[in-house]
Amino acid sequence: MELKNEPDIIKEIVSSFPNGLAIDDLIEKLPFLIKKRTLQRRLKNLKESGFIRVEGEARATRYFAKNIDPPPSKTEKADEPQTAIPLSQGGKVVLALVSRPEIQRTPVGYNRTFLENYRPNIDSYLSNEEKQKLAQWGKTRDSEQPAGTYAREILNRLLIDLSWNSSRLEGNTYSLLDTELLIHEGQAANNKSAKETQMILNHKEAIEFLVESSNEVDFNRYTVLNLHALLSNNLLPNPAASGRLRAFGVGITHSVFTPLGIPQLIEELFDLILEKARQIENPFEQAFFVLVHFPYLQPFDDVNKRVSRLAANLPFNRHNLAPLSFIDVPEESYVKGMLGIYELNRIELFKDVFLWAYERSALRYAAIRQSLGEPDTFRMKYREHMRSAIGHIVSNAMGKEEASSTVKKEAQKLPEEDQAKFIEVVETELLGLHEGNFARYRIKPSKFTDWKKHWDNPKRER
Structure with a gap:
């Protein structure tokens, strides 16, 4: 049965690839199953309607979006998913795809080639221009100092910001002042659950571990397993699972993605993530890589995204760059970005969130704390x-x-x-x-x- 918005999805995906797409590539990127002949008919109709253009013949045929698309109707604008973060064209496409009802999204499993095909320092999720922007935002006066110097200078502030924001992205309802009271004075909020309090305290200990061990931590088993143990302390049904790789299958709430369930493969791919991460030379690419691949593999029973958020700060700590504390990041934008990775292996939406989040975080810790652009x-x-x-x-x-x-x-x-x-x-x-x-x-x-x-x-x- 044809999905009601199949042509719109085809248009959106083609428009997100300026260099065009061959039909086989397009079939792989579509979030629904379709026969090649059926897709050819859809593309022919879209061409005749003026939405796409075609270049080449036979196997060399490529499909492109028209340079000027007809303006969307008021109805289309109203139906378009909204986000607080400015999105790239690719990000808008991914947001539209993952915002559809689950029944319209194709169930998928773990795609190991997504990780295996990535070649450190040859392939890159971030463009050179994006890396330059990130470097400009993140540069501090301590760039030539020993690893961890900058993080230690702002540790009191970082403990609160990162603990609160990372916990908030998990649905924790502690306020910023509640968090400050708990972290610096050991005073738990009376109206919060023990689980929420434990989550904040776990973040504090994990961040201190990373900062105090700046010369020892890296993308290795010692660091990441202990990071998980600290973040999951007293939060898992099975206490023995803290700091250990997953030995059974799990599901993702509100997603059609089913993570890998074979323990031997989980361990193999976990080690591969660490190996590739260590090889990546650019600190921003390194951070984004682990933010993508740790949650996608789901190597632990739970607490995978929290591990990825703190692990992403390893290269920033090492190079004395401004940390990433996810200030102001909307939970929905973060979740939708992860869904794009889980279900489509597409990073555009999550990359939009990452770039926006890092600029916000860097501004928080900059020497001149003045907001760029228009007043708030x-x-x-x-x-x-x-x-x-x-x-x-x-x-x-x-x-x-x-x-x-x-x-x-x-x-x-x-x-x-x-x-x-x-x-x-x-x-x-x-x-x-x-x-x-x-x-x-x-x-x-x-x-x-x-x-x-x-x-x-x-x-x-x-």
Whole structure:
């Protein structure tokens, strides 16, 4: 039975390959089964409708998107999946494909050639231009210092940012201030589950392991297995599974992808990922490679994506580049990017997420912490609410726990869709408040000094 939007999917895939596609290549990339003759008829119709052009003859025939496509109708625009992250043309195609109902997506298993065909330093997921941009964003003043110097300098901030954001991408509901209280003061949030608290604490220990062992860690079994053991501590049904490769089959929620289930092959391909990762010379390509292939193989019972997110920081730590802490990355965009890898072996959408995420993270740790481009419209919209909340917290010399409660109460005055963002923005401002920037909140120096004592020394709280 023909899927309702088959022609649209064919158009989208052809349009994402500027150099054109042969029909056999197109068949491989389509997310549904189709006979070659049937596809030829579809392509003929699309050509006659003016959507594609054809070059060459017989086996040399290639299909291209027309340079100027008819503008989409209002209905098509409304139906197009939305994302908070700017997408490339290829990213838009992948998003459309993985956003279809599961019943319309073809079930697939692990494709080992996706990994095996990758040749380190010959093939590359990132273009030279993308690598140059990433290097420019990530460069720090410590580039010539011993490995781990930069990470140690910002460790207190990194522990909070990466622990919170990586946990948030797993559905953890701790707030930024909740996380700060737990990590630096050992105070668990009263209204959170033990599992969420454990997840944050595990991230803290795993990040400290990577930073403190900068000269020893690498893409090897010792590092990655111990990284998994730290991240999965007290979270798996079988405690013995921490730090061990998977010995049974697993499934992926809301996906038609079924991971590899043969233990011997899992071990073989896990070692191959490590071997190829070690060979990659560019730190950004190295990071992106493990972000793709660890979750795709699913070598552990659970916690695979968390392992990949922390392991991706190994080359940044080694080269004293800005870390990747996934600041502001929408959970849905991350998940959809992974679905593109799981189900289609296509990296475009996840690469869009990676590039956007790294720039955001690098800006957080840059010496000059000024946002590029236009002012943040969200902050402009709620500047009075922010000023009121922060001014009230500082003027009353609130500690972190009381401040967190105050911010949440203030957020309840806003539309529901803006509340979570407001809490994050205000908590970020509080954590970054210092003697050089508090005046913008109309706070008197004496009030700031008094507040700072309580904020930095919770035992002195009233």
